[in-house]
Amino acid sequence: VLMDPLGEGSFGTVYRAVQPSVGREVAVKVVRADLADDPAYVRRFEGEARIVARLEHPHIVPLYDFWREPGGAYLVFRLLKGGSVEEARTTPWSLDRVSQLLGGIGGALAVAHLAGVVHRDVKPANLLFDEAGHSYLADFGIAIHDLTAERADTVRSAGTPLYASPEQIRDGQASARSDQYSLAVVAWELLAGRPPFEASRVTDLLRDKLTHGLPQLTL
Numbered sequence: 001v002l003m004d005p006l007g008e009g010s011f012g013t014v015y016r017a018v019q020p021s022v023g024r025e026v027a028v029k030v031v032r033a034d035l036a037d038d039p040a041y042v043r044r045f046e047g048e049a050r051i052v053a054r055l056e057h058p059h060i061v062p063l064y065d066f067w068r069e070p071g072g073a074y075l076v077f078r079l080l081k082g083g084s085v086e087e088a089r090t091t092p093w094s095l096d097r098v099s100q101l102l103g104g105i106g107g108a109l110a111v112a113h114l115a116g117v118v119h120r121d122v123k124p125a126n127l128l129f130d131e132a133g134h135s136y137l138a139d140f141g142i143a144i145h146d147l148t149a150e151r152a153d154t155v156r157s158a159g160t161p162l163y164a165s166p167e168q169i170r171d172g173q174a175s176a177r178s179d180q181y182s183l184a185v186v187a188w189e190l191l192a193g194r195p196p197f198e199a200s201r202v203t204d205l206l207r208d209k210l211t212h213g214l215p216q217l218t219l
Helices: 041-052 096-116 149-154 165-171 174-191 204-212
Strands: 002-008 010-018 024-031 062-070 073-076 127-129 135-137
Touching: 002 024, 024 041, 041 073, 096 135, 096 174, 135 204, 165 174, 165 204
Parallel strands: none
Antiparallel strands: 002 010, 010 024, 024 073, 062 073, 127 135
């Protein structure tokens, strides 16, 4: 039973929902109605389901279910109620707090990379918390597997401009090091209380990133 929306992206919306069979709250990711019968986007959802189902780690949001029907495709995840790093970055974080986040999310990425999976969109909005404050890596919607060349070609993405690695920006290609770069940008921003690159236009931000690289952080 779908309830209120939790977030919306280019390809779908995440809703708070109730799983009637067991009476628990879950998060349901629903493909956009206009894309639900597009084979390419349905394969994208199926690919996300397969990737997350293979990646068992305490800091990766667990997948409960996936199903399709005419006009719809759905992913069911554990509902995390502690918010996101994006919501918690209003003031600079302590080094200990950032280190704890890096330990959890870094471990999740290490498991993904060992399985040949590149996330490609590590950013504050995709780093979630449960009510106890434990961190989780979410949203493998544009992730790629090193054995799925077709998927890599058809789902090219430069990620989110502020956090994307230079090689993602230049040619859309990403590796494990791209995810590590993105996580480093998140850490820089949390420690400094401001993003490492600031510009009024995305084009200026990307030019600055490609020209100067990540600036030195002074605490």
